Amino acid sequence: FLHQNLIALIRHLHLFSPHEKLVIGVSGGTDSLALAHILADLCHNLQLEIHIATFNHGLRPEATAETQLVGQLAETLNIPYTIGQGDVLALQSAQKLSLEEAARQARYQFLADVAQKISATTIVTAHHQDDQAETVLFQLIRGTGSTLGMRWISPCPYAPHLRLVRPLLTTSRKQLELYCAENGLTPVFDPSNEDVTLTRNAIRHHIMPLLATINPQVSSALARFADIHAESQDALHTTFITTILPHITQEGSKFYIPREQFRGWHVGYQRKLFTHLLEGIPNITYDHIAHAIHIGMGGVNGAIAQFTQGWQLRVMYDDLILEHH
Numbered sequence: 001f002l003h004q005n006l007i008a009l010i011r012h013l014h015l016f017s018p019h020e021k022l023v024i025g026v027s028g029g030t031d032s033l034a035l036a037h038i039l040a041d042l043c044h045n046l047q048l049e050i051h052i053a054t055f056n057h058g059l060r061p062e063a064t065a066e067t068q069l070v071g072q073l074a075e076t077l078n079i080p081y082t083i084g085q086g087d088v089l090a091l092q093s094a095q096k097l098s099l100e101e102a103a104r105q106a107r108y109q110f111l112a113d114v115a116q117k118i119s120a121t122t123i124v125t126a127h128h129q130d131d132q133a134e135t136v137l138f139q140l141i142r143g144t145g146s147t148l149g150m151r152w153i154s155p156c157p158y159a160p161h162l163r164l165v166r167p168l169l170t171t172s173r174k175q176l177e178l179y180c181a182e183n184g185l186t187p188v189f190d191p192s193n194e195d196v197t198l199t200r201n202a203i204r205h206h207i208m209p210l211l212a213t214i215n216p217q218v219s220s221a222l223a224r225f226a227d228i229h230a231e232s233q234d235a236l237h238t239t240f241i242t243t244i245l246p247h248i249t250q251e252g253s254k255f256y257i258p259r260e261q262f263r264g265w266h267v268g269y270q271r272k273l274f275t276h277l278l279e280g281i282p283n284i285t286y287d288h289i290a291h292a293i294h295i296g297m298g299g300v301n302g303a304i305a306q307f308t309q310g311w312q313l314r315v316m317y318d319d320l321i322l323e324h325h
Contacts, residue, residue: 002179006038006167010046013152015165018047021120022165025111026054026073028066028188031126033073034176035168037183039124040077052081053114055107057088059099059192066188073185082117084110100198105158112159121163123156128168128176133222134203141199143286147233149226172219240272248273257320262296270296274313277322283308296320 010016024039026032036052043050054070056063067083074081092102111123127135127150136149152169156162168176180187196202211218244265249256255277262270274289284307292305292313299305305313314321 002034002038002171002175003041005171007042007045009170010042010167015152015167016046016048016122019049020122021049021051021118022122022124023051023053023111023115023118023120024124025107025126026052026070027190028054028070029126029190029193030180030187031128031131031168031173031176033070033185033187034179034183035124035126036070036073036079037077037185038179040079050079051114051118051120052079053111054081054083055110056083056085057103057106058086059088059103060190062188069188080118082114084114086110100200108156108158112156112162115159115162121161122165123162124165124167126168126176127166128171128173129223130173130204130208130219132169132226133219134200134208136222136226137203137207138200141203148229149223151230170220170223236268236272240269240276244269244273245276248277253324255322257296257322259296259315259318259320262320267293274307274322278307278311281307281309281311 016022022039024032024036026036036050039048039050042048052070052074054067056067067085071081071083086106088099088103088106091097091106092099095102095105097105108123115121115123132149139148150166150169152166154164156164179185192198193201194205196205208218215221247258247261257273262273265273270293271289274284274292278284288305288307292307295303295305295313295315299315301315301317303315307313310324312323312325314323
């Protein structure tokens with residue numbers, strides 16, 4: 001059942017092309033074991049070359065044995081594989097990151113390295129419907145901007161020249177658990193998934209079960225919401241690129257925005273302008289953008305709205321100047 005669904009989905013969304021090389025990130029947990037097993041079954045039918053990559057974050061003593069189990073599975077499936085190892089604690093300390101962010105960065109950089117080594121342009125992960133629902137809640141709680149949830153296809157974190165594909169976004173955790181049981185796959189247990197002091201785990205273990213008492217289908221409802229939001233954002237982006245962006249001129253790191261036109265644009269386009277021009281600049285909040293729009297609409301000559309990382313919007317007569325100072 002999962003096989004047919006996935007083949008239909010891959011073809012409908014054009015997730016992969018024939019003869020494409022894929023790197024599959026496999027941790028040894030339920031989700032990624034199921035993904036690796038399914039794609040190993042489908043790769044001949046879909047004319048894909050797959051390579052399994054598993055990463056030891058160096059955080060738990062049993063992780064070495066777990067990556068070796070993934071290697072054994074790859075050998076059983078007759079799939080080439082790479083086992084990597086990193087020092088996440090050193091990375092965390094050097095770059096002053098949270099443990100989660102350091103682990104994520106180390107993992108994606110390893111996957112990107114494997115992709116480069118085997119000349120692949122696509123990385124595949126096992127994010128599923130429940131992950132999507134948890135991500136939507138996580139982002140809503142934090143008040144994140146225009147992105148909501150994960151996309152089927154997106155640039156790979158820390159390696160945007162690679163595609164990241166998530167073919168399981170409409171598959172539930174229960175379906176994947178059932179698949180593993182039916183196919184004799186034994187997932188490893190990661191105790192860090194039970195630590196409810198981490199926001200994501202608190203959402204999974206406390207908030208999602210509570211919401212499920214109101215709507216048992218809450219995961220699919222939130223995943224649908226993410227899909228609808230993504231489609232709306234795509235439509236907004238397309239119109240923005242053709243009707244708004246041509247009015248912006250750039251000189252070095254300065255962007256000139258004609259003020260009279262800016263005042264006539266819908267607030268959705270005004271907000272999109274700042275998120276687009278400042279894409280990749282960390283910690284820009286709703287309040288930063290709201291203040292910039294306020295200054296753009298009514299600020300006197302010389303008025304300034306501050307962003308993060310030294311970026312600001314400055315009023316200069318008939319122009320708004322977005323600049324790094």
